[in-house]
Amino acid sequence: MQMPVIEEHLEEIVERCVQAIETQGFPDAESWKRAVPGRAIVGCFPVYSPVEVFHAAGMLPVGLCGGGNRMEIAHADSRFQSFVCSIVKSTLEQGMTGVLADFDALVFHSICDPARNLASVYRRNFPGKKIEYIHFPQNFEAPEATVYLVREYARVAESMSELTGRSVRAEDLQASIDTYDAVRRLVRQLYAVRSDTPHLLSTRELYSLVRYGYLVPPEEHLEVLTRALAALSERQGRPRDRVRAILVGSFCEQPPIDLIGAIEDAGCYLVDDDFLIGRRWFVGDVSRRSSDPYLALAQSYMDASVSTPVKHDLRVSKSAALVERARRHSADAVIVLCAKFCEPALFEYPLYRRALQDAGIPHIFLEFEEKMWMFDRTRTEIETFVESLLFA
Amino acid sequence: MAEIQYQGRLHHLQKELMAEYYAALTASAHGSGVPAAYLLIGGNPVELLRAFDILPVFPEVNALQIAVKKQSLPYIQAAEFMGYSSDNCAYVKADIGLYFAGRKTPFATIPEPSLLLCNYVGCNVYMDWFGHLAEYTGRPTFQLDIPFIRTQAGAPSKGDVEYVMRQLERLVERCEEITGRKLDEDRLRESVRLSSLTGELWSKIKHLTKHAPAPYDAYFDSVTMMAPLYCLRGTAQGLAFFETAYAEMTERVAAGQGPLEAERFRFVIEGPPPWPHLRTFRDMFTRWNAVAVASTYSTVGGLWEFGFTHDPDRPMESIACHLLEWNLTNRNFLQRYQQIERYLSEWQAHALVIHSVKSCRLFSAGQGDMREYFAKLGVPTLLIESDLEDPRYFSEAQMRNRIDAFFESAGHRSIAQGAAL
């Protein structure tokens, strides 16, 4: 069958994204910064970061995603022990080897103890950079938590403004929220397409499209996503006999793109996942929640964000949410793919396991490291799992 | 090398009081009608529970007691069988294992909780732990969110204090529901007053190790005093214990007594102890006549020696400040460097031993950087690794060799420099 020309376009778009992701360093961000004096770059460690606030202060929020599988850790492993996850070390290595030289600020969040201590280690070793740490509230039943979070956002806004000399006015923040809302809407659309017709959009492609946004201004990301959606609407194909699975556990450190590809090739349609969840944090538009943009952001965090292992909202059982998600996406199975040594991810597993067993949903548990580059074992394990489901 | 094992009045009194405490827990488990709340050690509002006669239960203390008695492994393995990872904090695993084994220990039966009070003070694992207990027990949970010390100022903001106080008011409401009683303000003030006196004495006791010889080991003997500090703080018995402790320690200072035959090395130690191998670990220092004059671990539940006291005239606010600022767990990693620096200079210690435990990343993640920092300052620094609960991570021969080599070279250095070390 002749491939429609437009389909090649999506592949081209995706390929450009993949290339940008696999390039060492951050050339796009650096040229953005150099283009206009007074611009600044802030590196945002996972998971969720209030990028709108930084954007409104005139910064480019770049999503840090670790070192991938091409970076050798030569310095940072003497600072963090062998039992600490890789992204903590590779992020420090990036600092120590000058990869983040053009970054003016870095921001870390209350996701786990190693990430928090990393913020301190950065503060000590890089006195020339602004290092911020955001404590996200964990009492979801107290209305005061929202008040606290508004203050926390205002605090980092003020702090970042010192770098750009541009204070964050309500209208600036509103505009940034609108821009990121637009990006998130398109990402949600892409996710919906993949869940409905996973044979038309692979996870490798979707992942690359979303991750591209970690590297470039949101306006540019928006444009790429718009073109990708247009190209996608022309795509045709037939579904294959594959297992519909949702994948959880990779919300912070990211697996190599080729590992995602290997999992799909082993016979899965991944119909939902928590890759790069920080940029897909909200379930609806932030701007709708309040006319006060700070309040809108804080309320969205408290009441309209996804369930993840780094948010401890007692109103929702995380394992029940997983089962509900599996059902919503008509998934046949769940793949729990945790970063090695990632405590928040590993802690979820016993509860997930119990809930999935009770619900009669088959699952498989696997670990990965960002630096891995051989995927045969994972692929074989998934193949065996898929076979057990298809031929059960 | 003979060690003068410290076995004074204090030691016996501690045993007696802890036995009473655990008897009350067992009674509650068997239906005494006294409600129990689980909570965590890192800065906590135990004073508030006292005002309601709610029994505090500390799963961390239970877990460490089990480890000291060398019984933690089967519980850890039972939890791993449920899907917990070998990389998860073993305190949690031991506790979950114990929960499903019927909550019976050699020292007590642990009651079911009437309230799971998750005081999120620094440690992110706390929330996983109590979240899991909430799913397993189905009991009411209160998440007390304590903003971390995160700014250059190194102190909480006014807004942080307000936020915590509002949550404490909600916690009071929750306790009122559980007990069917209104908060008795006088009782709250009284328990805060008892805590404030206890804290003052504990602080004085800690300053006594500035003497040479130090009257006790600020790591291995501090842990004897930490159990009453946590389990009995805010009670008259707790205060009486610290009066006895202070009297006994000042007597020892006056008599020039220390825990060793002759004090030779004074060091600061960072990190929790390897509970399953405590005795063996202690002997490794004793044979070098090395005494810990200060330890960061003894400040996890409160940092009194730098000036904090509870204030009975502002009970809620002082509880909030204790949670936010005056404990190790809610302070950032660099504040710990500063704490150690103060110990090194004010307590006149000459070396730093970092015990890096795999379970507790709050303590350990990044200790390589800490070593680098102190080594650059010229402080002899040793980093050794094991675990606080899981007996499988203790490699005795290797540990001994590292410690021997460290003190041997420190000894040579002191001869070369003619210094005290």
Ligand code: SF4
């Ligand atoms: S991978 Fe897990 S442990 Fe590592 S920084 Fe991220 S959340 Fe923390």
Ligand code: SF4
């Ligand atoms: S990680 Fe450390 S502080 Fe947290 S529960 Fe475990 S031992 Fe306690």
